Amino acid sequence: MKHTVLSLLLALSVSASAANPYLGRWALTIPGGGAGWLGVEEKDGKLSSSVLWGGGSVVPTAGTKLDGDKLIVTREQKNKEGKVTTETITAIAEGDVLKLTTVKHNPAGKQMGEPAAFTGKRIADIPAKPNLSKVKFGEQIQLLNGKDLTGWRLLKEGADNGWSVVDGILQNRVTKEKGKHFGNLRTDAEFEDFNLKTEVRTQEGSNSGIYLRGIYEVQIMESFGKPLDSHHMGALYSRITPSVNAEKPVGEWQTLDITLVDRHLTVILNGKTIIDNQPVLGCTGGAITSDEFKPGPIYLQGDHTNVDYRNMLLRPVVK
8 A cells, every 4th residue: 555655646746847847946148148037836726936047146036927838927127117027037948957038028018129039948956965974085185375376367358457465365456436347256267066175355345256166156245234135145055044133243354264065154253054955946146157067167256346355265166
């Protein structure tokens, strides 16, 4: 009887998946080549979805439905006057690949531009939580030499460079001027899984981030005294909220100990574990790619505000 029940449940699960091939998580390459993400769920017979569109946060969509063999997802954006622009995304699944188009309509219902085509790929299931006590790490690599920017370069050529090394400290200094677009800084080297230790010092209003493999942003923010939030210091931006507040006041050096293994993240801030070996469901806003299975750089967000870093040590996972 037990085996019969298990077989029936498995059959129902397979049947539901076959009936709706869109359920799950999808890595998107959005129009223009940016990184995006789509998650589709079904609960009590009702579909819902969330989306990441280039920058910003993972947000719920306004509507999700099946139309024959197509998935229709609706996004809405309000302007300052509260008027809504509607974007309709249509997806067709071909195995583990999505072929999508998007078209926008202004608040008056008039189409804005031509439909744009883009693609998606199903994200493989996240593996079991790794036993970090058994993970082997290689020799440590000093990413900051304390003298200059050797081993680093701007993520985008031609951007204004606010990065420099002063008294052994990597600092970013930006000015809010029209036409100024300050750049993010990345390592020349690329990595897979690793442990990363560093120190960071926030400035007044600091908003930066450390991108792991160029895909996942651990938030750096001056958020001392503020409530727990997935956009505050040490969070995986818009995805994982820290379990406890561990920030120090602005201007004090803070320690970060970050481990990324098998798409699971651990963050220790100032000696307190605030994210404990938690699964990462997809890329975060500002990722250079939505492909979670390729090596990538460490990159530091520099296009927002001032911030300081020092003593950045990385130990790669040894397979």
